Amino acid sequence: MIHVTLPQLCAYLDGELAEASAELVRRHLSECLECTERFARLEAQDEILIRILADDPEEEFFRYLSASIPLGQPTSAERPAPAAREKPVPSHAGHRTEDQRRNRPSPRAAWIAVAICCIVAGSAAWVAFRPKEAEPVAKPTAAEPQNAAPETTPRVEMEPPPEQPPDPLAEQQHDPTEAPTQEMASASEPETAPEATSAPTPDVAAVSATPDEATKQPKPERLVERATQNVVPVRTVITETIVESEAQHAAPVPAAPPAPRPSTAPDPVALALRDAKSASLEAARSKLPASFDKSAEAWERALPLLENAPEALAGGRRELAQSRFQAWAAEPTPARREAAIASARRYLLYAPPGPDRDQAWTWLGRLKH
Amino acid sequence: MSPSEPRFIWLEESEEKGLVRSALQGNRQAFLALADHYLKPVYRLAYSLTRDRDAAAGIAREAFGRAWFGLQGMPEGKRFFPWVLHLARNLSVAHARRHAGEALAIADVAADASAEERADVAVEQATREALRALRPDEQTALALRIVERLPHEQIGALLDQPTVIALARLSSARGYLLQRVNSAIEKSEGVA
Numbered sequence: 032m033i034h035v036t037l038p039q040l041c042a043y044l045d046g047e048l049a050e051a052s053a054e055l056v057r058r059h060l061s062e063c064l065e066c067t068e069r070f071a072r073l074e075a076q077d078e079i080l081i082r083i084l085a086d087d088p089e090e091e092f093f094r095y096l097s098a099s100i101p102l103g104q105p106t107s108a109e110r111p112a113p114a115a116r117e118k119p120v121p122s123h124a125g126h127r128t129e130d131q132r133r134n135r136p137s138p139r140a141a142w143i144a145v146a147i148c149c150i151v152a153g154s155a156a157w158v159a160f161r162p163k164e165a166e167p168v169a170k171p172t173a174a175e176p177q178n179a180a181p182e183t184t185p186r187v188e189m190e191p192p193p194e195q196p197p198d199p200l201a202e203q204q205h206d207p208t209e210a211p212t213q214e215m216a217s218a219s220e221p222e223t224a225p226e227a228t229s230a231p232t233p234d235v236a237a238v239s240a241t242p243d244e245a246t247k248q249p250k251p252e253r254l255v256e257r258a259t260q261n262v263v264p265v266r267t268v269i270t271e272t273i274v275e276s277e278a279q280h281a282a283p284v285p286a287a288p289p290a291p292r293p294s295t296a297p298d299p300v301a302l303a304l305r306d307a308k309s310a311s312l313e314a315a316r317s318k319l320p321a322s323f324d325k326s327a328e329a330w331e332r333a334l335p336l337l338e339n340a341p342e343a344l345a346g347g348r349r350e351l352a353q354s355r356f357q358a359w360a361a362e363p364t365p366a367r368r369e370a371a372i373a374s375a376r377r378y379l380l381y382a383p384p385g386p387d388r389d390q391a392w393t394w395l396g397r398l399k400h
Numbered sequence: 401m402s403p404s405e406p407r408f409i410w411l412e413e414s415e416e417k418g419l420v421r422s423a424l425q426g427n428r429q430a431f432l433a434l435a436d437h438y439l440k441p442v443y444r445l446a447y448s449l450t451r452d453r454d455a456a457a458g459i460a461r462e463a464f465g466r467a468w469f470g471l472q473g474m475p476e477g478k479r480f481f482p483w484v485l486h487l488a489r490n491l492s493v494a495h496a497r498r499h500a501g502e503a504l505a506i507a508d509v510a511a512d513a514s515a516e517e518r519a520d521v522a523v524e525q526a527t528r529e530a531l532r533a534l535r536p537d538e539q540t541a542l543a544l545r546i547v548e549r550l551p552h553e554q555i556g557a558l559l560d561q562p563t564v565i566a567l568a569r570l571s572s573a574r575g576y577l578l579q580r581v582n583s584a585i586e587k588s589e590g591v592a
Contacts, residue, residue: 038571045545047552047567072578079527080546080577084448086456096443096457097436101465102428379521380513386453392528393452397502 035059035066044073086386303333304343311350314357320367323358327351327370349387352378356394372398407548408441410481420480424471431471435464438481441548442488448543449492449536451528459495463488482558493536500532519585526584530577538573541566 035043035056042048043056060067310329314322330351337344355371375395382388411419411434422430442463447456467474467484474483513521531539537559544555556566 037575038567041571041574042552042567045552045570069578072582073574076527076574076578076581077546079524080542083451083524083527083531084543085547086444086447086453088443088453092457093439093443096460097432097439100432100435100461100468102431102468380517386447389451390453392525393502 032063034063040066040070040073044070044077082385083389086389088386300333300336300340303329303336304347307333307347307350311354314354318357318361320358320362323354323361324367327354327358327374330354345381345383348374348378348381349391352391352394356398359398368398406550406554407444408438410479411437413479416480420471420474423468431468434480435467438484439464441481442485444547445485445540445543446488446492448547449489449539450495451531452495455495456492459488459491463491482560485558486560489536489540496532522584523581526581527577530580533580534573534576537561538569538576541569542573545570 039048039052039056043053048056060070307326307329310322310326314326330347334344334347334351337347352371352374355367355374359367359371372395375391375398379388379391379395382391410416416434419430419434423434439460443456443460446459446463447453450456450459463484466487467480474480534542540559541555544550544558545552550558552566552570553563555570556563559566559569561569
C-alpha cells in the first residue's frame with residue numbers, strides 16, 4: 032500500500048488540498064490505520080502547539096503597547112496625538128511607558144527632596160525641644176542682672192505649674208482689670224505698638240522682675256483673655272501659651288473613651304490576602320530580595336486559607352512562584368533556588384494552559400540552568 | 401470568525417500605500433494607524449517565537465520603532481506588514497539566540513501527580529524543547545499557520561518564498577516535532 036506523505040497529510044490538515052486530492056487522502060485514511068494514527072497525532076500536536084505558541088492579551092495591553100512605541104519627540108507641525116495615546120496605561124507586563132520613564136524623578140532630585148525633608152524635620156525637632164535645651168542658659172548667674180527679661184522669661188516658661196504655689200501679691204500685681212486696660216490703651220496708639228513688641232511691657236517685667244516673682248504662675252484664664260484681646264506683645268503671648276500648655280501636660284488628663292470596635296471580627300482570609308498583596312506590591316516597588324522573600328512568605332501564609340476559593344488559590348500559587356523566582360533572580364542563593372523550584376513545580380502542577388503557565392516554565396528553566 | 405479563517409485582515413493595498421507615503425513625510429498619526437492595525441499579529445509572532453510575553457512586547461515595540469525610523473529603507477513596492485514582520489522575526493531570533501543557554505529544565509512534577517498529569521507535562525516539555533531546535537523559517541511558518549491560521553500561500557508571501565516552500569517548512573517542522581515528542585514519550589514510558 033502506498034501511504035500518504037507527510038506534506039500531503041499537512042496540506043490535508045490545513046485544508047490546502049484541492050477537492051480531488053482531498054478525496055484521495057480521505058479514502059486512504061479510511062483504509063490505512065497507520066496513516067490515520069499519524070494524522071490523529073498531527074491533529075493532537077496542533078492543539079498542544081496552540082497552547083504553547085498562542086497568547087492573546089486583552090485590548091488594554093495592546094493600547095499600552097501601541098502608546099509605548101518609541102517614535103521620538105513630536106514636531107510642532109504634527110497634529111497632536113489622541114488623548115488615549117498620551118495617557119499612560121497601567122502596565123500589563125511590567126513595562127513602563129515612555130511617559131512614565133520621563134516623569135520618573137532623577138536620583139539627584141530624590142536626594143534633594145530627602146535633604147529638604149531632613150532639614151524640615153530637624154527644624155521641627157529643634158523647635159519642639161528648644162525649651163528644654165535652653166533651660167541651663169536661662170538660669171540666672173551672679174553676673175547677670177536679675178531683671179533681664181530675655182533670660183528670666185524662659186525660666187518662667189520652664190517652671191512646672193504644680194510646683195508653683197499661688198501668690199496673692201502676684202495676683203494683685205497682675206490685676207486682670209488693669210493690665211488689659213493699659214495694654215488696650217497702648218495698642219490704640221500706633222506709635223507705641225513697636226515699643227511694646229521690642230521691649231518688655233510693665234506687665235511682663237512684673238512677672239519676670241525677680242526670681243520669686245518669676246515663679247508666679249499666671250492663671251490660664253487671664254492669659255486666654257489677653258490673647259483674645261490681641262494687645263499683648265508677641266513674646267508674652269508665646270511665653271504664656273507655653274505655660275498653659277505645660278499646665279495641661281501636668282494636669283491629669285481624663286482618658287479618652289475607647290474607640291468603638293466593629294461588632295464583627297475581620298475575615299482572616301481577606302486579611303491574609305490583603306497582607307500578601309501589599310507585600311507583593313512592596314516587593315515590586317522596592318525590588319529587593321528581602322522584600323520578595325517577605326512577599327513569598329505572606330503568600331505561603333495565605334494559601335492554606337484559600338482552599339475554598341479556587342481562583343484565588345491559583346493566583347496565590349502563581350504569586351508565590353513569582354515572588355520566589357524574583358527573590359532568587361535578585362540575589363541567587365541555593366536556598367532561594369530550591370524554594371523557587373518547589374513553588375514553580377507546585378504552580379505548574381495545577382496551572383491551566385496559557386501565558387502564565389509558559390512564564391512559569393521559563394522560570395523553571397532559568398532556575399534549573 | 402471561524403477557526404479556519406485568518407486572525408488578521410490585511411489593509412487595502414491602496415490605503416496602506418497612502419499611509420506609508422504619509423508616514424514617510426513625517427506624519428506620526430499615519431504610522432500609528434499602520435502600527436495599530438498590525439501590532440497584534442506582530443506581537444503574536446514575537447510571542448510564538450520567544451514564548452515570553454515581556455520579550456514579545458519589547459520586540460513588537462522595537463520592531464515598530466525601527467520601522468518608523470527606517471521607513472525610508474523599506475523596499476520599493478513591498479507591503480508594510482511583511483517588512484515589519486521580518487523585523488520582528490529577526491529580533492525574535494536574536495532574542496532566542498541570546499537566551500539559548502537558558503535551556504528548559506527537565507520538568508519533574510510533584511510526587512502526588514497522576515499518571516495523566518505526568519504524561520501531559522512530559523509531552524508539553526518535549527514539544528517546547530523540540531520547538532527550540534527548529535530553524536527560524538520553520539518556527540515562523542508554524543507560528544503563522546498555527547496562531548494566525550494563514551493559508552500556505554500567504555505564509556509563503558510573508559516568508560518571501562514560494563507556496564510549496566512554505567508547505568515544506570510546515571511539514572518538516574511538524575514531522576520533527578512529532579518525532580521528538582514520540583521519542584520522549586517512549587523514553588518516559590520505558591523509564592516508568
